[in-house]
Amino acid sequence: MPAASPAxxxxxxxxxxxxxxxxxKGDWQPFLDRVSDDVAFWFPAGPCKGHNQGKAKLAAxxxxxxxxxxxxxxxxxxxxxxxxxxxxxxVRSTGTMGGEPYENQAAIAFDIRDQQICAYREYLGVIFQxxx
Amino acid sequence: MPAASPAxxxxxxxxxxxxxxxxxKGDWQPFLDRVSDDVAFWFPAGPCKGHNQGKAKLAAxxxxxxxxxxxxxxxxxxxxxxxxxxxxxxVRSTGTMGGEPYENQAAIAFDIRDQQICAYREYLGVIFQxxx
Numbered sequence: 629m630p631a632a633s634p635a636x637x638x639x640x641x642x643x644x645x646x647x648x649x650x651x652x653k654g655d656w657q658p659f660l661d662r663v664s665d666d667v668a669f670w671f672p673a674g675p676c677k678g679h680n681q682g683k684a685k686l687a688a689x690x691x692x693x694x695x696x697x698x699x700x701x702x703x704x705x706x707x708x709x710x711x712x713x714x715x716x717x718x719v720r721s722t723g724t725m726g727g728e729p730y731e732n733q734a735a736i737a738f739d740i741r742d743q744q745i746c747a748y749r750e751y752l753g754v755i756f757q758x759x760x
Numbered sequence: 761m762p763a764a765s766p767a768x769x770x771x772x773x774x775x776x777x778x779x780x781x782x783x784x785k786g787d788w789q790p791f792l793d794r795v796s797d798d799v800a801f802w803f804p805a806g807p808c809k810g811h812n813q814g815k816a817k818l819a820a821x822x823x824x825x826x827x828x829x830x831x832x833x834x835x836x837x838x839x840x841x842x843x844x845x846x847x848x849x850x851v852r853s854t855g856t857m858g859g860e861p862y863e864n865q866a867a868i869a870f871d872i873r874d875q876q877i878c879a880y881r882e883y884l885g886v887i888f889q890x891x892x
Contacts, residue, residue, distance in 0.1 A: 631763035709841035709848045716841045716848045735867040735883040751867040751883030
């Protein structure tokens, strides 16, 4: 299995930094600027559950995040793994959902083509609803 | 980020092969033989939701799988990524749950130490309940 090239890793990490800014502050344009027009994305739940395609659909999905997590989500990277085309970030995120403290683990995979994100897959880990 | 050594990748892939045999046939001993006594594991839902530790607890957890998925789960690997200590398998699994066809995407991370699995983390992707 070839390791990721430095350019692939750099593209993924720059995109992930902009992704975390989006989650924290709701400003998604820097992340979207790194995404291909035909981006494919998979999400485990909600209105975009399953397979989705296209930057416009991803933009609509991401801009709805602050409605779910008022005050934003803070993401800490726990592990990074990669292949020649894919970089996976295992993360912990904390925030507030429905007025209650929220903490989650997730794995977020970016596929990279020409230093753009051409696929984004999210997998949910342990969801702690700390208020319950 | 250093790539996984061939020995690390080989240990993870051999363990994953035994893991898929366990899911398909309910025989978990070959997988458990590759797991450290102090293994840590995280699962998103059910009685072992969250952080767990120890081979005995993992054995009890895994041997309950056939009760949930009668007939076993078939797993196909879609992507593999790795770092020097961790290998992540993105998979699709198919089977039957509660009498209904079941299909899922998941990300399964193994941490490797001395060619044993010392941590196992599972993240759930898109769960398709095909009967609904």
